[in-house]
Amino acid sequence: MFEIVEAQMLTDNIKRLVVKAENVAHACKPGQFLMVRTDENGERIALTICDYDRKQGTVTLVLQAIGVSTKKMLDLGKGDCFADVVGPLGRESEFVNEDINELKKKRYLFVAGGVGTAPVYPQVKWLKEHGVDFDVIVGTKSHDTLILEKEMEEVAGEHLFITTDDGSYKRHGMVTTVIEDLVKNEGRKYDVCVAIGPMIMMKFVVKLTKELGLPTIVSMNPIMVDGTGMCGACRIMVGGEVKFACVDGPEFDGFLVDFDQAMKRMALYKTEEGRKLLEYTEGKTHKGNCC
Amino acid sequence: MSDIDVKVRIPVREQDPKKRAENFDEVCLGYNEEEALNEASRCLNCKKPFCVEGCPVGINIPGFIEKIKEHDFAGASEVIASDSALPAVCGRVCPQESQCEGKCVRGKMGDPVSIGKLERFVADWARENNVKPSFTPEKKNKKVAVIGSGPAGLTCAGDLAKKGYDVTVFEALHKAGGVLVYGIPEFRLPKDAVVQPEIDNVKELGVEIRTDYIIGKSFTIDELLDDQGFDAVFIGSGAGLPMFMGIPGEQALGVYSANEFLTRNNLMKAYRSDYDTPINCGKKTVVVGGGNVAMDAARTALRLGSEVHVVYRRSEKELPARAEEVHHAKEEGIIFDLLTNPKEILSDDEGNVTGIRVIRMELGEPDESGRRRPVEVQGSEFEIECDTVIMALGTSPNPLISSTTKGLEVNRKKCIVADDETGATSREGVFAGGDAVTGAATVILAMGAGKNAAKSIDEYLMSK
Numbered sequence: 017m018f019e020i021v022e023a024q025m026l027t028d029n030i031k032r033l034v035v036k037a038e039n040v041a042h043a044c045k046p047g048q049f050l051m052v053r054t055d056e057n058g059e060r061i062a063l064t065i066c067d068y069d070r071k072q073g074t075v076t077l078v079l080q081a082i083g084v085s086t087k088k089m090l091d092l093g094k095g096d097c098f099a100d101v102v103g104p105l106g107r108e109s110e111f112v113n114e115d116i117n118e119l120k121k122k123r124y125l126f127v128a129g130g131v132g133t134a135p136v137y138p139q140v141k142w143l144k145e146h147g148v149d150f151d152v153i154v155g156t157k158s159h160d161t162l163i164l165e166k167e168m169e170e171v172a173g174e175h176l177f178i179t180t181d182d183g184s185y186k187r188h189g190m191v192t193t194v195i196e197d198l199v200k201n202e203g204r205k206y207d208v209c210v211a212i213g214p215m216i217m218m219k220f221v222v223k224l225t226k227e228l229g230l231p232t233i234v235s236m237n238p239i240m241v242d243g244t245g246m247c248g249a250c251r252i253m254v255g256g257e258v259k260f261a262c263v264d265g266p267e268f269d270g271f272l273v274d275f276d277q278a279m280k281r282m283a284l285y286k287t288e289e290g291r292k293l294l295e296y297t298e299g300k301t302h303k304g305n306c307c
Numbered sequence: 308m309s310d311i312d313v314k315v316r317i318p319v320r321e322q323d324p325k326k327r328a329e330n331f332d333e334v335c336l337g338y339n340e341e342e343a344l345n346e347a348s349r350c351l352n353c354k355k356p357f358c359v360e361g362c363p364v365g366i367n368i369p370g371f372i373e374k375i376k377e378h379d380f381a382g383a384s385e386v387i388a389s390d391s392a393l394p395a396v397c398g399r400v401c402p403q404e405s406q407c408e409g410k411c412v413r414g415k416m417g418d419p420v421s422i423g424k425l426e427r428f429v430a431d432w433a434r435e436n437n438v439k440p441s442f443t444p445e446k447k448n449k450k451v452a453v454i455g456s457g458p459a460g461l462t463c464a465g466d467l468a469k470k471g472y473d474v475t476v477f478e479a480l481h482k483a484g485g486v487l488v489y490g491i492p493e494f495r496l497p498k499d500a501v502v503q504p505e506i507d508n509v510k511e512l513g514v515e516i517r518t519d520y521i522i523g524k525s526f527t528i529d530e531l532l533d534d535q536g537f538d539a540v541f542i543g544s545g546a547g548l549p550m551f552m553g554i555p556g557e558q559a560l561g562v563y564s565a566n567e568f569l570t571r572n573n574l575m576k577a578y579r580s581d582y583d584t585p586i587n588c589g590k591k592t593v594v595v596g597g598g599n600v601a602m603d604a605a606r607t608a609l610r611l612g613s614e615v616h617v618v619y620r621r622s623e624k625e626l627p628a629r630a631e632e633v634h635h636a637k638e639e640g641i642i643f644d645l646l647t648n649p650k651e652i653l654s655d656d657e658g659n660v661t662g663i664r665v666i667r668m669e670l671g672e673p674d675e676s677g678r679r680r681p682v683e684v685q686g687s688e689f690e691i692e693c694d695t696v697i698m699a700l701g702t703s704p705n706p707l708i709s710s711t712t713k714g715l716e717v718n719r720k721k722c723i724v725a726d727d728e729t730g731a732t733s734r735e736g737v738f739a740g741g742d743a744v745t746g747a748a749t750v751i752l753a754m755g756a757g758k759n760a761a762k763s764i765d766e767y768l769m770s771k
Contacts, residue, residue, distance in 0.1 A: 039525040053481055059575065059583045060481070085583050100481040102519040241570050241584075244479045244521060245705040246489070248549035248564035258557075260548055263706055277558050280658040 017097040021074060026163040029081045030131055031090050032066070037101040038073035040065070045112050046138040047235070047267055050075065050103025051243040052089070058099065059085040062240045062262075064135035064212075065104065066164075075101075078134035078163065105243050106266045109139055109210075110233070116146060122207040124150035125198070125230070127191050127221050129213020130157070133164050135235060136212050137171075144171045151175045151204065153194045155217070159185035191217060192224050199228055206230055211270060215282065219275035232270035236261045238278060252278045314417025317346040319424050324638040328609055331493045331578060334635055335399070338421075343428040347375040349413060350420050357410035358422060363755030364462070366390045368407055368422055371429060384433035387426060388440035392465035392509055393458060393754065395434060395501045396487060398427025401751045402629045434504050442512060444471035449768050452477060452537040454522045454708065457485020458750045459543030459741030461509050462757030463764075468512035470765050475537075477520040482574065485545050486742075486750065489574035490566075492603050494610070495632075498573075523707035528715075528737060538771070539736045539764045542723060543757060546742035547705030551698055552595070556652030561589060561660035565596070565604040565699035572607050588613050589694030593663050595649055596699030597621070600747075602632040604697045605641050615641045616691060620648040620668050620681045646670070646681065650688060652696055662692045702747050712737075722746055730760030731767075738764055 022034035040050050044065050051060045067076035081087040092098075111119055124143060128136035133154050143150050152172045156162045158180050168176055179187035179194050187194060191213075198204045209232040211221040218234045225232040241247040243262050250261040255272035259265065311317065320336040321327075327334050338346060350372040358368045367386050374383035387394045403409070403423035411419030433439070449472055453464045456478040464474045482488050487502045496502060510516060522528065522544075531537045549564030551557050568586070571577040575584035588611040594604050597619035605615045617636070619626060622645050626633055637643070646668045653662040667687035670679035704721045716724040716733035723732060723739045730738040740756025742748055 039520060043525055057576075057582045088583075100519050102479065102481070102521055102525075104524055105521065241567055241575065242480060242489075245548055245707055247567040247570045248551075249567045251551075251558070253558060258551055258553075263548070274558075277658075280560060281558065283560070283657075 017099065018101040020092055020094055020096050020098070023093045023096075026078065027161050029090065030161075030163055031079055032163075033077045033079070033089075033092070034074050035077060035098060035101055036073055037075050037103075040075050040101060040103040041068045041070050041073045044068050044075065044104035045108035046142045047109030047112070047135070048104035048106050049135075049237075049243075049266060050077075050101060050105060051240070052077070052098050053100040054085060054088045054092070055099050058088065060100075060241060060243060061085050061089070062105075062237065062243050064235070064237070064266075066134040066137055067141070068138070078131060080131045102243075106262060107264070109142075109267060111139075111148075111208075112142065119146070119148050122148065123205060124148065125195070125206040125209045126150060126152040127195065127209060127211040127213070127217075128152065128154045129191060129211075129217040130155075130161065131163070132213030132217075132235075133168065136210070137164055137167060139210060140168065141171045151177065151198060151206070153177045153179065153191050153198075155179045155191035155194070155213070156181070158182045190220070192220050195221065195224055195228075199230075208233065209270075210235075210267075215275055215279045218270065218273075219279075222270040222273070222275070226271055233267050234270040234273060235266045236268060236273065236278065237266060238281060252281075311345050311348070313349050314413075316349070316418035316421045317342045319421070324635075324640070327494065328639040331610055333497050334494050337431060338424055338428045343375055343425060344378070346421050346425060347372050350376075351412055353412055357412065358407040358420075361406040361408075361410035363406065363751045364390050364758050366407075366426075372420070372422075372425060375425060375429065380429055380432045381436075381438045383429045384438055385440055387429060390758075391754065392462050393487075393505045393750075394426050395430035395505055396458070396496060397751055397754070398423050398425075398430055399496050399501070400491060400749075402749060404630055406751065431501075434501075439508060439511065442469045444469055446473075447471040447768070449473065449538045450475070450536055451764060451768075452522075452531045452535075452540045453543060454528075454540065455479075455485055455543040455545055455741070455743070456483040456506070456516055456518075457543060457545050457741065457753065458487065459545075459743075459753035459757035459760075460485065460541065461506065462754040463541045463543060463740070463761045464514045464757075465509045465512055466758055466761030467764060468509070468514045470761070472765075472768075474514045476514060476516045477522050478516060478518045479521040479544075480574065481518050483516045483518060485543075489570045490600070490603070491750075492569065492573055492607050494606065495603065521707070523711040528708065528712045528734075532736060538768055539738065541730070541757070541760050541764060542708060542732070542737065542739040542743055543741045543753065544705060544708055544743045546702040546747045548703050549698065550700045550703055552649060552700065554649055554651055556654055556660075557698070558658075559652050559654035559660045559696075560658045561587065561654075561694055562652060562696045562698065565594070565600045565697050566702065568604050568697050569600070569607065572611075578607075578611060586611065587695070589660075590614065591693040592616070592695040592697060593618055593691055593693045594697045594699055595619075596701075597626040597628060598699060598701070599628045599632055599749075600701075601697075601699035602628045602636050604699050606636055606639060608695065608697065609639055609641060613695065616644050616693070617641060618644045618647050618649060618663070618665060618691070620646065621678065622646055622670060625678050644691070648681065648683070653690065660694050660696055662690045663696055664688060664690050702742075704743060704746065708743075720746060728759060729763035730756060731763060736767065
């Protein structure tokens, strides 16, 4: 069992959990993920790692309720336990293994969308600790859905640019507008862009960075079952080849990812997930055979 | 004892095909005591038992059958236990027709002795009567790490524990058992009733099993050897990622690898409403492939309420699946479209599978495998309407361990290179066996490799 040592709602459906998981905390690096199972009958759910503390043996997870399993996770509090936490899984971000002197010559642009802010945070933190330059754009629907502002500000300071779709906080507009602003209007230069967020956001960021000639890494979070390189559910097309997000990724060259196909595959269990979620939240009230 | 025709094996009772096509209960019901005694009486107790040569773990087959004849079932169980840690599993899933039973002298003039069913009878009897093999080895005070708790790992761990080693098994998934748990379906190998008790028996030998430990990620093999005080490591991490055909449409919604389909159903128990993991199985399913995994996927889809077609490019004779599985699948109503090969998976605007375009094949000259090579019949393409496609084409090795272990040699196919006899790898103190070395094979071959590796780990550590 893996104990939750801290729990905090960040918005009305996003929660931050700090979990005791020494095996993961011992080895995890920015860019990796882990698999969590709430209870004996639960699903294995892939979650990105938001932070880790090797001394305490803890990892920080940020999760959003989407289906029944994530809703169950959201209902857990301090002192509760996950049945399973396993990881770290996937490959670490490429920069972790780059020559540090070469890396220091580069300037990174991070683009985080919604709950994608969580996996961007450890990358930004790592680069800050290693003295590498960066800017960070965080985009979200409105002020209420913004997460990790304080944490991000601590590591990014004046290099943080927040934007809301509805203009309720800081800048107004999509992340792509901010990218254009920084690059075209302010003339900022970047060597690498890292975009993590909803698939549709990554698709449009890549469309823009392609025009700008800015190499872009994206982090894919497709449906997974085991997460360890066995089931093949997480396959995506990258440069016309089948790749598995769990062992070949989760980070890929954004210019090569087939986003349209990946988005279609995300819809696979929507009906059944929706039905199970309804059952979980409202009990077995629906008797029809319609969905 | 009733009069029996010694040339004919005692038939085994099975669940009625119509009934079982709608449930996940075990298909084969096994022998009762009388049937087992009658079948055992057919064994000639040959001076030179060819059956033993056919067994990858070298079970003393005539020895345990003699014990059955004497009504000493506990004794029979002890004979088997000295060579196999998983008899109830092997009695159910071994390809006996090409191993022990394939070599049985009785088979020359009639049916071979039903060695598998007798092994199963003994193992089930022992479990039901709580008879457990006892070993009290002298402690060697050396630690061995076993990676993977499938058939290779469990066998290796059990054998080493019997020799007095401290053994820790590291399992990446949340449940021990490997392919016995995630791959082989309940109706062929019951999990709680059969697999778990055999794993518990291995634990009772003193083996510690740690689930949720992913070696190569949480800890590397070097960390196990250098920091955690293990004296040797056995890698039995199993097969890896599923293969696809590379035909258009394989990314469509409703195309699964057999690994995914079976893992959802077996490990995650998606067929039960009290488990959260979903499984989408449509009204008409096409399974591509002809091995045991293809049969398991097909029969699972059938039980989830689908009409099922197996599409295989060669003829029935070449089907790699066990004859018994093919027979059971046919009895249950699975349709075999043989000498047929997929060309494209068809889908609608939303990306949902609507069918599969296939082409007729004919057999030409033998290829390097000795089987006649299937060649396309020009102009014979046609479409099979379906909403689910399951690809059961085999797997390629998992890179997690080989990519994080320096100096561990892999071959062209990315399988770990290990000596056939000893399991020794290119790294000192690191041994390997099972699917991680051979690519996808059978439970019993993995067990054989685990057994050989245990022997050579013992020799290695004794000579150190």
